[in-house]
């Protein structure tokens with residue numbers, strides 16, 4: 359039975375990562391026991407919480423010089439609901455700070471491996487592009503934001519006090535937010551770091567590229583829709599522009615590598631597609647300069663984008679065959695944006711080229727509280 363859950367054919371067409379759960383709503387537990395690899399060879403390449411710790415320490419020990427990696431926990435800020443440590447790693451010596459977070463949704467597994475691979479590559483490569491990245495940037499990586507969810511193989515974490523499953527990517531809200539310990543822990547670290555840019559890594563369910571029958575392998579998005587109801591109105595539209603440039607840059611680079619079936623992230627059934635505009639998302643909170651409980655009095659903020667890789671272990675779609683390909687694509691997208699920021703090439707991109715990335719006509723916006731139709 360378990361095996362069937364993870365075969366490629368069990369796909370739910372409408373499920374898209376950023377839009378499934380509503381704030382604070384308890385969801386039914388899914389696969390109990392989590393993604394054990396016992397007798398299930400389709401999940402062999404999935405990184406567990408323990409694997410992650412081991413791999414991080416291995417990378418740290420073999421790193422040196424410009425590519426030195428520091429590994430640590432966020433225990434000084436807090437732990438998970440089930441009292442686990444959240445791990446972080448830094449690399450690079452530059453002034454510009456880039457934040458990378460992976461697996462805030464515990465059933466989105468391949469992104470952790472991509473985050474580890476980028477650390478490994480940056481710490482061991484002699485390549486000139488890598489040198490530029492390490493000289494210009496300091497990179498802060500959280501490879502597994504939601505260890506409890508990962509172990510439970512669930513999107514959410516389980517808040518011990520209330521018994522409610524909470525989506526950590528809806529929990530960064532000034533009011534009524536921070537239900538889960540993970541949220542405050544990572545938030546305190548973010549306030550301390552004050553990054554300049556952030557990249558958030560996810561998985562999504564099955565969808566097709568607009569105008570084709572081709573299944574999307576990778577989607578690029580911004581959690582507050584560019585040219586949507588929120589982003590153009592903050593910081594004089596600066597993030598509206600920068601996020602479009604960042605996404606378009608990654609799209610161009612992946613095309614150069616020969617990747618296809620990449621589109622803009624959208625949600626919704628059939629031809630009715632919506633851009634998302636979700637304020638309680640972590641990277642949205644970052645863009646909005648969330649000041650929770652007076653911890654961010656300077657209202658630090660940073661632009662952020664996210665990547666969505668095909669498939670998750672909740673609804674199937676992770677097969678051993680494609681895992682390598684998908685992880686590599688994710689890793690190359692990460693490397694591209696890091697180089698683009700380090701070299702400042704990102705800022706040469708014409709923002710209107712965002713509209714060249716395949717996407718359905720926007721019917722409206724999926725917000726925290728429902729759909730807002732688009733008015734032209």
Ligand SMILES: [Zn+2]
Pocket residue numbers: 375376462463466559560561
């Ligand atoms: Zn997700």
